[in-house]
Amino acid sequence: MNARAVNANRERWGAYPLVAIGAVGAMVFAVLLDMPEWGGFALGAVMTLGALARLAGGGRLAVRRKATDALTLAGLGIALMVGGLILEFPALMPMR
Numbered sequence: 463m464n465a466r467a468v469n470a471n472r473e474r475w476g477a478y479p480l481v482a483i484g485a486v487g488a489m490v491f492a493v494l495l496d497m498p499e500w501g502g503f504a505l506g507a508v509m510t511l512g513a514l515a516r517l518a519g520g521g522r523l524a525v526r527r528k529a530t531d532a533l534t535l536a537g538l539g540i541a542l543m544v545g546g547l548i549l550e551f552p553a554l555m556p557m558r
Contacts, residue, residue, distance in 0.1 A: 477515035481535075484508025499550040506542030509535055 485505055492501020513536035516528060548555055 477512040477535075480515060481509055481512040484512070499546045501546075502542050502549070503546030506539045506544075506546060509539030509542065511539075513539060 485508065488501045488505035488508060491504055492498045495501075513532045516535060517532035519528075
């Protein structure tokens with residue numbers, strides 16, 4: 463295998479290993495420490511970082527465009543972070 467093929471294979475993964483490892487870490491954090499709110503927040507933060515890494519040029523994905531992938535990942539990550547904060551601090555929400 464030449465150097466070009468190795469680099470192409472390495473670029474193909476992009477931000478997905480970051481998100482996968484972060485997801486496992488967030489789930490372990492939520493289950494072992496019994497703090498699902500902060501586990502959800504951590505997962506959202508990792509997904510948002512993965513979206514930034516994807517937008518910065520990580521990975522080759524032929525199915526979707528980079529902007530579509532990054533916006534979807536960032537939107538879901540931000541929603542998880544907001545949901546985690548709402549669950550952790552319900553007294554600060556104006557809905558009461």
